[in-house]
Amino acid sequence: MFTKIGRNVAVGFVLSCVTTVAQDPSSVPRVLTNPKFHAAADFVEKDHDRFVREIVQITEIEAPPFKEEKRAKAFAEMLRQNGLTDVQIDAEGNVIGVRKGAGDGQPIIAIAAHLDTVFPEGTNVKVRREGTKLFAPGVGDDSRALAVLLEMIRAMDAAKIQTASDILFIGNVGEEGPGDLRGMKYLFQKGPYKDKIKMFISLDPYGLGNDVTTGGVGSKRFKVTFRGPGGHSFGSFGLVSPAYALGNAMLKLSKMQVPSRPKTTFNVGVIGGGTSVNSIPFESWMDVDIRSETKEELNKAVDTFTRLMRDAGDEENRARATSQGKIEVEVKLIGDRPFGQIPAGAPIVRTAAAVIQTFGFTPTFGMSSTDSNIPMSMGIPAITLESGGTGSRNHTLDEWIDVEKTASVKGINIALGILLALADVQ
């Protein structure tokens, strides 16, 4: 998932916190002027063609929600080939590998990109290249970021960088759709690194590198199912139909009023139901996503939505015959992403901002719904960074990224700089 919001708001926010950011966390100048960092950054530039090949390689292994195994195995192998020891796939399916620091294993900084895409099995994931543009479902979201993790490890090794902290590299499952952040929930609440990760970075699909996500948008997902008696399309014509109730529900939802600030949204994603063209369905359903920047507006939207669903069922029961049974509606919570917010003055935010400024950008800050929502909601310092370059149309079959070298390399090096400033270079 990747979407930036509140940039206008963020500008004000940036201006107001420039004074704070001016007190750079001490490690930033030291790390960014270290010849080893320069060697690493140079390596990223020279190695760019290989990086692009790896984006393609990762993209072309399909990874639908709950079916990330194939890509996970391949990514674990790529981590190993890039010299990471101790690579494993945890019980939830996350690929995790440690790059040891100089210390005693504490603190651990984790950096993650997600394995899963929104696309179902059978989607054509072959990458098409036009100039510096790569086109394919998932090529940005989040294959580019997975390839950035590999590039970071290679660059650090090439420059013989030793960090103070251990760094946990993660290719995680369950970021998209029905995954409901299961990879992160397992990592932070159950897995072997539970309670050990002190800071967390999530890598977004693309973006120049100036934007830092410091807030997690909350979302709730629902499966709405209308059920009825069903029947023969001709013989039982006139009976209530779950399909018409669902149609009405979709139309009602489409007209629901939500504020643009705080940004609040709704979506009908997947729909289904029915057995054959000549049968009144006994069940018709839809999956709905509702999000907001504030808990209050999210709850308001969910309340209105729930009422609209019941209205749609009631209206169908009044519109057609209920002699064989009525339409019943079930609104079931299938996903719940917690809100989270990292304070502007938190060292992780100040460090990121200082690195971005050193690279000549003005940092912006926004809210989004990413893997960082989980650590943020638990009070663990977490940010989501851009992974370099540009792109668009993620979550569609037309998704593309531009790997034009200058912007692509700069974005990787900003993320690498932030990671190393947080982990400190010996």
Place this chain on the structure above:
Amino acid sequence: MFTKIGRNVAVGFVLSCVTTVAQDPSSVPRVLTNPKFHAAADFVEKDHDRFVREIVQITEIEAPPFKEEKRAKAFAEMLRQNGLTDVQIDAEGNVIGVRKGAGDGQPIIAIAAHLDTVFPEGTNVKVRREGTKLFAPGVGDDSRALAVLLEMIRAMDAAKIQTASDILFIGNVGEEGPGDLRGMKYLFQKGPYKDKIKMFISLDPYGLGNDVTTGGVGSKRFKVTFRGPGGHSFGSFGLVSPAYALGNAMLKLSKMQVPSRPKTTFNVGVIGGGTSVNSIPFESWMDVDIRSETKEELNKAVDTFTRLMRDAGDEENRARATSQGKIEVEVKLIGDRPFGQIPAGAPIVRTAAAVIQTFGFTPTFGMSSTDSNIPMSMGIPAITLESGGTGSRNHTLDEWIDVEKTASVKGINIALGILLALADVQ
């Protein structure tokens, strides 16, 4: 597919044609008073438990549209075990077997029940019995009728009946939903018996035996697909969505005005589309069935429906942003069942009516949409008969039939009597 209509109309029709029916086709009294027919009818009564076991056996082999092979193989084997020689599965998947008559193979009378059900793979088709009632999806439509074919063969053999005509027994594919009568289309237009079948009987799921379908209701089926640019549920919020266009289309269709006489109906059967809960779909679709007793009303309904679909697309394009692309709608014909009508005075109708009267019932005549639509539309004498007993709720998971012996046996023997009166007994 099984649904009776126009019974009120049919009563008038019956009264008006009683004088015609009074001129019984000559074979009826001769065949029905033949001791061999009585022996066959007695056998049906004695063999009833076995008949019920076979209904269960057939029902419990699932047979979704286009996936009838497993049931077809089992039914072919059952025909062979019941002594029918020359059983084959034709290129379309129909099971066909001949019971030779005394003649030179002409004329051939065909009698069919359909293998397919409306239910998708994985539906629980286990039969539950309560007293004389059997509950299971497809138990009536059309498993009972398939078992009737087996019972007819056994009864004729037990009574050593030789007919003048050859009889072609058929367990056919493609009667339901997307099948679009493909079994019958192949049989009458392409298969080895093309141009050879001179009369046709289709067996409906259940019914006491007094009703004869002499007219084929026409239907057209459509797949309506709305396509749009898709996008991220949060980042692209505000873009047009195929889901909302479809919802609106379903609601508009639900309000479409159609006459009750001639009966005209519409139905949204199966719906689908979308990739994940957090993506605006790039495609949402529905399968629609439209039927009428007259061609004129069918065409009118189809015209209105088509206009409503375009309106729904246009309204979505006005309701939300089209900056990434517009909603396009495709209305594709996926099924077309021709109309057909057998004249009241046709020998096949008069023979059926005479047999029904001999059994003490007043025949009724109606229109429906069955396998007979194909031969009817080609001018081949064809009727659809009830297969005995009672039942209800076909095309739903609550489908049931009552195999209470008296009504069950009487219905079988009426159908057998009509078949033998048409085929003549030597």
